[in-house]
Amino acid sequence: MIKASIYARSCREEKSPALPSIENQVSFCQSLAIRHSVAVQPAHIFADHWASGTSLPSCWMAGPGPARPALSALIEAIESDGIGRVIIQRPQVLGTSSEVLTNLLSFFEATDVWIIAEPDPASFADEPAAAFPSSLLRQRVLYDTDEERERKAAARRKKAEEITRLKLKIARLEAEISQL
Secondary structure (H helix, E strand, O other), X not given: OOEEEEEEEOOOOOOOOOOXXXXXXXXXXXXXXXXXXXXXXXXXXXXXXXXXXXXXXXXHOOOOOOOEHHHHHHXXXXXXXXXXXXXXXXXXXXXXXXXXXHHHHHHHHHOOOEEEOOOOOOOOOOOHHHHHHHHHHHHHEEOOOHHXXXXXXXXXXXXXXXXXXXXXXXXXXXXXXXXX
16 A cells, blocks of 8 residues: 655635645545545644745755744655655645745655645636646646546547547548449
8 A cells, every 4th residue: 555644734824715724634635545545644644833835844944944844744754654645635735835836846756756635626716826836736646546547547548449440430431432
């Protein structure tokens, strides 16, 4: 079974429905873990309370300033414990600045970590700030379970086979018509 971790964050400045309480985020993420058949040990649940999405993890900071120690602990767990999935409720939980998000994206790609999240039902027109993290991280986000991805891939293969069959049939019919 793939090892996973949960990361949650709250922030005084970012009061919105997209960033609910830490407890609600963790509970939501635990249900996603079950749905995706991944194991989350209690030691791999990380939460930064009252931390801005623009703050770097403390392990990446060069000097003093606001930090995110739980995000730093998550990074260390990925490096030392073989975490393969990070479960979040919404992409903006990981960060809201390009510096934080691009560094995390590079780190996740280098360590082959995938993000598990629920597709955001809210319209980005209602909350435009949510669009930036979602669009930047989408290449590493798994919204579907492995089973759902396989089912969709099988449906795509079946449609491709059907298209090929129909093209051959059309070519055969065109050949018959041209002989008439």
